[in-house]
Amino acid sequence: MKKxxxxxxxxxxxxxxxxxxxxxxxxxxxxxxxxxxxSGPFVWEFDKDLTHFKNALGAAGYDFPSFFRNSLVISCxxxxxxxxxxxxxxxxxxxxxxxxxxxxxxxxxxxxxxxxFFMVPFYKLFTSYDxxxxxxxxxxxxxxxNMTLALLLFCDAIRExxxxxxxxxxxxxxxxxxxxxxxxFPLIGPGIAAVGVLTFLFSWSDYLFAVxxxxxxxxxxxxxxxxxxxxxxxxWGDISAAVFLSVLPPLIFATAAQRFLVKxxxxxxxxx
Amino acid sequence: xxxxxxRTIASWVLSAPLLLLLASLLIWPLVLGVQTAFSRDRxxxxxxxxxxLDNFITLLNAPNFWSSLGFTLSYAVIVTSLEIVLxxxxxxxxxxxxPAKKLLFSLMLVPIMVAPALLAVMFRLILNENIGLVPGxxxxxxxxxxxxxxxxxxxxxxxxxxxxxxxxxxxxxxxSLQSMPKELFESAAIDGASARQTLFRVTxxxxxxxxxxxxxxxxxxxxxxFDLIYIMTGGGPxxxxxxxxxxxxxxxxxxxxxxxxxxxxxxxxxFLVPFMxxxxxxxxxxxxxx
Numbered sequence: 392m393k394k395x396x397x398x399x400x401x402x403x404x405x406x407x408x409x410x411x412x413x414x415x416x417x418x419x420x421x422x423x424x425x426x427x428x429x430s431g432p433f434v435w436e437f438d439k440d441l442t443h444f445k446n447a448l449g450a451a452g453y454d455f456p457s458f459f460r461n462s463l464v465i466s467c468x469x470x471x472x473x474x475x476x477x478x479x480x481x482x483x484x485x486x487x488x489x490x491x492x493x494x495x496x497x498x499x500x501x502x503x504x505x506x507x508f509f510m511v512p513f514y515k516l517f518t519s520y521d522x523x524x525x526x527x528x529x530x531x532x533x534x535x536x537n538m539t540l541a542l543l544l545f546c547d548a549i550r551e552x553x554x555x556x557x558x559x560x561x562x563x564x565x566x567x568x569x570x571x572x573x574x575x576f577p578l579i580g581p582g583i584a585a586v587g588v589l590t591f592l593f594s595w596s597d598y599l600f601a602v603x604x605x606x607x608x609x610x611x612x613x614x615x616x617x618x619x620x621x622x623x624x625x626x627w628g629d630i631s632a633a634v635f636l637s638v639l640p641p642l643i644f645a646t647a648a649q650r651f652l653v654k655x656x657x658x659x660x661x662x663x
Numbered sequence: 664x665x666x667x668x669x670r671t672i673a674s675w676v677l678s679a680p681l682l683l684l685l686a687s688l689l690i691w692p693l694v695l696g697v698q699t700a701f702s703r704d705r706x707x708x709x710x711x712x713x714x715x716l717d718n719f720i721t722l723l724n725a726p727n728f729w730s731s732l733g734f735t736l737s738y739a740v741i742v743t744s745l746e747i748v749l750x751x752x753x754x755x756x757x758x759x760x761x762p763a764k765k766l767l768f769s770l771m772l773v774p775i776m777v778a779p780a781l782l783a784v785m786f787r788l789i790l791n792e793n794i795g796l797v798p799g800x801x802x803x804x805x806x807x808x809x810x811x812x813x814x815x816x817x818x819x820x821x822x823x824x825x826x827x828x829x830x831x832x833x834x835x836x837x838x839s840l841q842s843m844p845k846e847l848f849e850s851a852a853i854d855g856a857s858a859r860q861t862l863f864r865v866t867x868x869x870x871x872x873x874x875x876x877x878x879x880x881x882x883x884x885x886x887x888x889f890d891l892i893y894i895m896t897g898g899g900p901x902x903x904x905x906x907x908x909x910x911x912x913x914x915x916x917x918x919x920x921x922x923x924x925x926x927x928x929x930x931x932x933x934f935l936v937p938f939m940x941x942x943x944x945x946x947x948x949x950x951x952x953x
Contacts, residue, residue: 396761403756403767410774410826413785416796420788432799480681489674499943501689503935505887507908508928511699511915512692535688538681567673596778598890599908603916613780617894620784627794634784638777645776649769656775656831657838 421631443632458615469594481545498539533594548582585655612637699925706919718926731910739885750832774830783894839873
């Protein structure tokens, strides 16, 4: 019985190899010398100095380090703001009956509405408040996009906490604010982790709003890398290294928090 | 146990950040969007003037708009179907114990963690005519296929979409398989059902509602495909791979016609509105069942 299942490993490995071709291809290219890259895909000549990685990290004068910093700033603040905005509201919805069924319904309806709908209005809005090409406009738009999923996940997480704990605190004379901050918030750790990892992932991946709302100062890696391909089309080694590095932060974060990623995506999918 | 007034005050205070965000980033942009759609609002002209239904009439008569709508729909139907079938098949494959399962499962999820825009850049690298791995391999096998030609571009994009998003349908299918009661399989086995019978008579009928929701989610998501196609082809050759998203983006930021872009965005949402109650019901049903 145990022996037979080796075929599953082989088939699964084969599929994974196909799914990961782009990632492996980028890594492979970034490790080779320029000479080898231009001579064809199967010329084995590796660059021991990691020149392409050094170039991507600033040695060649590209803006990549600043794109990288922007992505980090945007993603981290989006996570923070999303939690601040969604968690208290979710508490009001679940425990205080705020908004009846309407707020969750609105959240689902918003998730269905294509983000492109907000592209022109956001552009106009942020232009009129002089927030274009600043990280704040991207933080706000990404918070808006991720807030719906966060709200639904937090509602689920809060429902899972036995209400008796809160009632006991209530009897002891704790105010609602104190209960929310000192009891409920620490208890929904897994829910926060799920929201955190998904929001980080999605805001790191955002391209649509980044391409509209940033031109140079606030450009994140997604737009930076895409522009890179069109403007430095021959420097494949450097591009590969830059893209490979850009993929790493969310990849490491999400792999470390894989349990929460799986939980969050499944709950979000099954319950809307 | 709580006083009603205390409850009301607390509700409003706790929801205040969300309501503020909704007011500034939902209601206000909504007003702006509708207003723009009914205006002649172009980057090339200094003044914005009322235009009535002009933008909508222009759109309804624009063959490009309809062809991008057609492309988006056929693309979404095809990628969603293929990804559901492949993702579910892989989930069935993973639904047993086998060596190195944990590691392989983690590796299966990697595409979810990679930004579509970054993946598109890598695709351009590995598909590059001169230096790419894939054309190189094809040449080794004696195949001469031009990946970006009009003839093969649709297949190329569908394959790339599958590389990116099958991980998603796989994960959700796997989760729903895990939530099935194991006794069902045991009793099916005792009754002497073959693997095939178990799949078609037990697993699929029970998972049908979950699979439908996975389909719906993936379908709605693929309707808004933008990054991947925009970076790969920019909507070309010509406008053959132009999704609705690319159409709206180009109308606004390549041709500077904000009025037309907003009108197109509103039409897209109007197309979705009739399906909203049904979709909401689907999601609610799933929530209550759990």
